[in-house]
């Protein structure tokens with residue numbers, strides 16, 4: 368198996384998944400983790416596009432099967448290696464809708480809020496106010512929805528940690544960077560700590576990142592992310608291919 372990834376929220380989901388499977392006692396095959404340099408545009412190469420026509424990490428390659436989309440990768444791994452991360456009976460329908468909810472709602476909205484907050488330096492401030500308002504308000508609505516779930520149980524879908532928690536966590540943990548205030552929701556703050564305290568989550572977040580910067584980036588790293596983020600989020604990339 369090969370995982371093509373980068374240290375970003377959508378990448379971390381799969382790293383965490385692999386580490387959770389190991390933690391659950393699954394004997395995984397050897398997995399080659401290949402780091403994709405998004406700043407250099409490696410996601411646009413012919414070789415990459417053969418495995419993911421959508422030109423984004425993460426990609427999982429299992430023999431002849433190439434899987435794009437982090438949600439699909441989590442589901443693939445969860446079905447191939449059954450554990451409590453995804454029930455294999457009817458109760459999987461308590462989990463899968465929340466996985467889809469993350470990839471269709473929370474990911475794009477938090478990602479867009481982050482881009483306008485941190486990365487789009489070349490855009491006039493006045494043009495940013497509408498998207499910042501729109502994505503900020505929607506991010507807050509999504510947090511309220513999450514808070515409703517967490518008022519019923521410890522994790523998003525139930526008292527069990529599942530692939531839905533794995534999908535949601537990397538985006539919500541970055542709330543300071545995206546300037547989406549989760550502190551209005553103490554249950555979400557507690558959930559972030561509960562998820563972070565899992566050993567497999569710590570190991571998953573560490574792929575390709577110096578240990579001392581797993582939870583707190585250095586000023587140098589922040590500057591690097593800000594500049595690479597602006598390259599990635601830029602419309603200039605639309606000219607490629």
Ligand SMILES: N[C@@H](CCC(=O)N[C@@H](CS)C(=O)NCC(=O)O)C(=O)O
Pocket residue numbers: 375376377378405410422423424425435436437438470474599600604
């Ligand atoms: N819906 C996709 C989103 C993947 C995605 O946006 N990946 C980002 C990194 S977090 C990426 O590869 N960006 C490169 C680019 O936009 O050029 C998923 O969940 O896998």
